[in-house]
Amino acid sequence: MPAQDIGLDRDWVFSRLKEMLENPNIKKVGQNIKYEYTILNNYGIELNGIYFDTMVASYLLNPSKPNHNLDDIAMEYLDYKMTPLTDLIGKGRKQISLEEVDIERVCRYSCEDADVTFRLSEILDKKLKDKNLYDLFIGVEMPLVTVLAKMEIAGVALDTKFLKDMSAKMEERLEAVTKEIYGIAGGEFNINSHQQLSHVLFEKLKLPIIKRTKTGISTDESVLRKLASTHPAIWLILEYRTLSKLKSTYIDALPELINKKTHKVHTSFNQTVTATGRLSSSEPNLQNIPIKTDIGREIRKAFIPLKSEDTLISADYSQIELRILAHFSNDKNLINAFRKGHDIHAYTAARVFDVKEKEVTKKMRAQAKTVNFGIIYGMSPYGLSRDLGIDVPQAEEFIENYFERYPGVKLYLEEQIEEAREQGYVTTILNRRRYIPEINSANMKMKQFSERTAINTPIQGSAADLIKVAMLNIAKAIGEEGLKSKMMLQVHDELLFEVKKGEAKQMREIIKREMEGVFRLKVPILVRIGEGKNWLEAEGR
DNA sequence: GGATTGAGTCT
DNA sequence: GGAGACTCAATCC
Numbered sequence: 015m016p017a018q019d020i021g022l023d024r025d026w027v028f029s030r031l032k033e034m035l036e037n038p039n040i041k042k043v044g045q046n047i048k049y050e051y052t053i054l055n056n057y058g059i060e061l062n063g064i065y066f067d068t069m070v071a072s073y074l075l076n077p078s079k080p081n082h083n084l085d086d087i088a089m090e091y092l093d094y095k096m097t098p099l100t101d102l103i104g105k106g107r108k109q110i111s112l113e114e115v116d117i118e119r120v121c122r123y124s125c126e127d128a129d130v131t132f133r134l135s136e137i138l139d140k141k142l143k144d145k146n147l148y149d150l151f152i153g154v155e156m157p158l159v160t161v162l163a164k165m166e167i168a169g170v171a172l173d174t175k176f177l178k179d180m181s182a183k184m185e186e187r188l189e190a191v192t193k194e195i196y197g198i199a200g201g202e203f204n205i206n207s208h209q210q211l212s213h214v215l216f217e218k219l220k221l222p223i224i225k226r227t228k229t230g231i232s233t234d235e236s237v238l239r240k241l242a243s244t245h246p247a248i249w250l251i252l253e254y255r256t257l258s259k260l261k262s263t264y265i266d267a268l269p270e271l272i273n274k275k276t277h278k279v280h281t282s283f284n285q286t287v288t289a290t291g292r293l294s295s296s297e298p299n300l301q302n303i304p305i306k307t308d309i310g311r312e313i314r315k316a317f318i319p320l321k322s323e324d325t326l327i328s329a330d331y332s333q334i335e336l337r338i339l340a341h342f343s344n345d346k347n348l349i350n351a352f353r354k355g356h357d358i359h360a361y362t363a364a365r366v367f368d369v370k371e372k373e374v375t376k377k378m379r380a381q382a383k384t385v386n387f388g389i390i391y392g393m394s395p396y397g398l399s400r401d402l403g404i405d406v407p408q409a410e411e412f413i414e415n416y417f418e419r420y421p422g423v424k425l426y427l428e429e430q431i432e433e434a435r436e437q438g439y440v441t442t443i444l445n446r447r448r449y450i451p452e453i454n455s456a457n458m459k460m461k462q463f464s465e466r467t468a469i470n471t472p473i474q475g476s477a478a479d480l481i482k483v484a485m486l487n488i489a490k491a492i493g494e495e496g497l498k499s500k501m502m503l504q505v506h507d508e509l510l511f512e513v514k515k516g517e518a519k520q521m522r523e524i525i526k527r528e529m530e531g532v533f534r535l536k537v538p539i540l541v542r543i544g545e546g547k548n549w550l551e552a553e554g555r
Numbered sequence: 556g557g558a559t560t561g562a563g564t565c566t
Numbered sequence: 567g568g569a570g571a572c573t574c575a576a577t578c579c
Contacts, residue, residue: 206575208561227561234562259563263573290570292566299572302565310564335566391568400567462567470569474566478570506566506570 020117032059041065043135045084045127048285051163068131070155071138073286074147077448082286088130091137097126150444154482155285161489161501162283162293168500168512169278170300171320173548174269180312184261191254198247205254208233219245260304264313271298278320283504290471291446291478293504301505305555317549323515327499328552329525329543330508333358334477335390338443341535342472345422352537359383365419366412385416389423390473392466427469434468442475443533444483477507480532480539485509487528495520510549518545 034040036059043066044050051061072082072091079086085096102115102123112120142148196202199218203210212231215221224240225232235252242248271279279298287294295301303317304310319326336358340348351361356371363382364371374382384401387393393401399409417424431453434440439449448471453464481504488509489501499517503510509529513521522543529541546552 204576206562207577209576229560232561255563259574262575263564267573284571288570292570294571296572299565302563302572304564306565388568391570393568396567398568459567466568474569477566508566 028057028059035059036062038062043068043132045069045131045134048159048163048166051160052167055163055167064156064159066135066139067156067159068134068138069286070159071135071142071151074151074155074446075138075141075145077286077291077446078289084127084130084134087134087138091134092130094130096130097123099123145447146445147447150446150479154444154479154486157486158285158482161485162285164489165501165503166280166283168502169273169276169280170502170510170512171278171318172268172272173316173318174272176316177265177269177313180316181261181265184257184265188254188257188261191250191257195247195250195254198245198250205251206258211251215241215245219247221245256307256309260310260313264304268298268316281503288478289448291442291475291482292506293478295503300503303549305553311550311555314550314553314555315548317510318547319512325513325515325518325545325547326549326552327511327513327518327521327525327543327545328508328549328554329511329529329541330505330553331477331481331529332540332542334480334507334539335473336386337535337537337539338473338476338480339390339423339426340537342443342476343420343422343426344536345420345426348420348423349536355538359386362386362416362419366415381412385412389416389427390470392427392469394462430468430472431465434464440468440472442472442479444476444479446475446479448475481507481509481529484529484532487532488525491524491528492521495524497521497524510552513545 035042035054040063042061042063044064045067046069047061047064047067051064054061068084068087069082072079072087088094088096099112100109102119103110103112139148142151192205195205199214201214203214205211209230212233215233216223216231221241221244223231224237225234235255238248238252238255242252268279273280279300281295281300282297284294284296293301304313317326333352336348337352339345340352347365351358357379359379359382360371360374362385363369363374363378366382366385367374367378369378381402385398388398388401395406395409395413398404398412399406402409402412404412430440434450434453438451438453439447441447448467450464450467450471452460453468455461455464485501485504492499492501497514497517497520499511499513499521501509502512509525511521511525522545526541526543530539532539542554544552544554546554
C-alpha cells in the first residue's frame, strides 16, 4: 500500500510523539539533530534530551573530512552502504514522490536510518572517549546544538526600505561607471567577465601582465592597483568591482531571503564544516557582512531589531588570538604587555624598532600589526615582504627581530611543529584535534603549508573553543534569569543580540561577565560591548 | 544543470 | 609564497 494511503493524521501522530520528544529524561540520538530541532519547532514541539549527534561526533573525530553525511560515516565506521533514496523513488523523469512508494519499503528505508545512526553512536562514543574528545563533545558541542538552533530560529531583521534605496543609488552609479569605462576602453564589453576584461586590458590596451592565474592572466584587485597609474579606466573598474559585489551579494540578495512568516533572515550556523573548530554560516553567510570600506559598512545599518523599541547589543573579544598566543607561549614580554594593558601593536613596534612607546609612528604600528597577525598565520619572510612592501632580507630581519623580543613565542611555535610531526595532529585548549598528515611530506609546499596549519590551528581553534563556551554560559544565564532577549549571530570573535526593551542593563552585565570570565588565561580577556539601533551603531562605529 | 574558476567579502 | 570560511558571475562540460 502506498504511504499516502495509510491514513495516519499528522496532528494525531505529533500529539502522540510530543510527550516523548519533549521529555528531557528520554535521551535522543540522531544525525544532524539541529535540523530535527528546527523542524519540530515549526510544529510546536521542543526537542529535549538531545544527547548524541553522530554528525557532530564524526566532526570531532576528524574535522578535516569534506563532509559528515550519514552515508559516508556509515561506510567509514560500519563498512555499510546505505540504501540510496533513488532505489525507492527512481531517478530522472520517472522519479516518483516518496508518498507513492509502498509503505513496507518506506518503513524499511526509515528504520535503516535509525538503526545505522544508533549503531554508529555506540562506535563513535567509544572513539571519542579513546581520543579524550568526550568532554568537549558532551560539555560543549552537544549543548551548543540547541543554542545554534535557537539562534537560527531567532533570525535577524532587516531594514528593507534602506536596502532598496541603497540598491537604487548603486544601480545609478554602476550605470554611470559602466558608460565611462566603455568610453575610455573604446567599446562595450562585460566588465564582470575576467576573460573579456583581460582581453581589453592586456591585448587591446597592451597593459603589462603582473600576475597569472592557472589558466590566464590575473585581473584581481592587487593587479589593478598596480596598473592604476597606467590607464584611467583602472580606477573605474575597481569601483565597478566593489559596487557590483556589494550590490549582488548583499544589498539585493539579503532581502530576498526574508522569511514571509517571521519577517526575518534565518542563516544556518554550520557546526561541522571548518577544520579548526570555528562555526561557518551559510544561506546567507552572515559572517562576512562588509565593514572595512565606508560604502560596505553602510550595509550594517540595515541590520536592526524586529521591533523598534528593542535594540541590538554587539560584544567582541579584543585581540583574542594574540592573547591566546601569549597564554600558550608563556612569553614573558607578551604576557606582560597584556597584563599591563598596553596597545599590543604599539608595544610590539616599540620593541621591534627599539624606540620608546611614545615614539612609535603610525607606520611603525601598522607594520607591527601586520607582523603580529602574520605570526599567528605562520607567515614566511616572502609573505611579509609582500604585505609591507619591503624586500625579503628586510622582512627576514624584521621577523628575526620579533623573535628576539618575544623568544617564548619562537620556542612555542617550534614546539607546535614538532608536536605535529611526532603525533600527527595538533590540539586546542579544549583538546579539539586536527590531523596534519602532510607535515612530513617530501613536497616542500605541502610541508610548509602543514607547518603553518600546525601554528594557526591551535590558536584559531582555541579562540573558537572559548567563544563557544561563552555562548553556552550566556544562553544558560538568559534562560535562568527569564530574559526575552536573544542571541542572534556569532562572527568568530563577536556576538550579536536582539535586546528587549528594559533588559539592556542586565544583558550587558551577563554578556560581559560570561565572555570575559569564560576561561582563566595567563592574561586578561577583554570584551568591548556596545548598543544601538542597528548593527553598525552597536559596534560603536 | 552541475562543476570549476576567479574574484571579493569577513575574522 | 599567511590561517579559516561563503557567494557571485561567467564559463566550461
